[in-house]
Amino acid sequence: MDNNSFYHVYVDMDLKTKEDVYSFISSLVSNDEASQKETIQQLNQREQAGSTLIAEHVMLPHLESTHIKKSEIVFIRLAEPIQTWDAETEDIRLLIVILLKENESAQIKKDIAAFTRTLADDDYVNQLVTIQDKDMLYKVIKKY
Secondary structure: OOOHHHHEEEEEEEOOOHHHHHHHHHHHHHHOOOHHHHHHHHHHHHHHHHOOHHHHEEEOOOEEEEOOOOOEEEEEEEEEEEEEOOOOEEEEEEEEEEEEEEOOOOOHHHHHHHHHOOOOOOOHHHHHHOOOOHHHHHHHHHHH
């Protein structure tokens, strides 16, 4: 897998609400308005099934969809924390978004699973939360 095209990092994103974040994610998935609306709906449905909070300050929205053309992991560092994500979740600073195209290859699924296992390392996640520089964030991501 070419990690350069698999991981995408956005820093200092001016997204103020969960709705802003989901709208941004949907724009990464598709340019089509109907597909974007469906993507937002799917993200909301996934979150209703269970919180996507994986660590203090870190959300892991994830989605498998026919609208996704290429599987990827997207890191979104917010310019300012989202103080209220929902009734139970606050002070979100980093989003790690897993976008999985439907019927993805077994190898890509294994690669994504391997990455998600790295998120069990609290020190690693804390590094991801605190790094401000885009290039440094890429280096830390690719180290694992």
